[in-house]
Amino acid sequence: MTQSHNCKNELNDVELRATPARLAVMKLLETSSKPIDVQTIISFLEKKDIKADPATVFRIVNMFTEKGLVKPIQLHEGKFRYELANIADHHHLMCNICGDIEDISDCNIDALEKDIKKKKQFTVTSHSLEFFGLCSNCQK
Amino acid sequence: MTQSHNCKNELNDVELRATPARLAVMKLLETSSKPIDVQTIISFLEKKDIKADPATVFRIVNMFTEKGLVKPIQLHEGKFRYELANIADHHHLMCNICGDIEDISDCNIDALEKDIKKKKQFTVTSHSLEFFGLCSNCQK
């Protein structure tokens, strides 16, 4: 039986057991348009009546990161946010005023990474590119 | 009387008083080749027999950031590093193995920022671009 999309399979693929909390976190990440912090995950789980201790949520995002399911993001907030790792390379625009986060793609950073390899003999495995400024609303 | 370079003047320029701790932090930042975290600043001050409470050091880097003297940097460590703001646009290479930090310049990100303005009506005021991977030593 073919199946369109299934969080359980994704967890199986990386040899993680499909617990209610993990499945819910995966679903939240899949439906969210912006990187999510641990507090937001905790609130989401509470609303869904899935009880999960903060320690568990931290363990979940760390495990997901280790297994390559998610990518940690830092936006100068003093905490981490997380987003799915298997989405196309993209970056974020964060508004200094309202804090809203938008995605942006097409940064063509591959060329730069090749240049780094040549110049510095440094092999890039990942990068983070974030922009801060004023969103269209807050410029008014 | 012309003066080559003077931390005190830089502080005066942004209307901050030239205290021993602030002067020492400025000097440390000016001589350092990589962004520095608060713990490193504290150790440096201790070695120089300049006593400064951690709370004071946090206040100093926050004040420097607010006044535009320094720029906070995040390298997925769960803490901030700081570097002088008035140096040419550049980015960092952080080694996943040894944690060493190298600088890299010539990223030509201006074009991308103009593109963002056009596409998203988002005005970029700052950006952060960090690369993670393997330095030349750790590839062996």
Add this chain to the structure above:
DNA sequence: TGACAAATGCAATTAAATTGCATATACTAA
């Protein structure tokens, strides 16, 4: 269904960073 490794809950702990308030100090003006 039963066994067992893996995941969780709970409590304690660590580390980064912030805050309130009393005291000390850098700067300004006299």
Add this chain to the structure above:
DNA sequence: TTAGTATATGCAATTTAATTGCATTTGTCA
């Protein structure tokens, strides 16, 4: 040089993010 004052600091308490140890629970597979 000194006195007055706004500013900066020290200290202690607190907040928030994140981690850890250990007993208990649960998902998975035979």
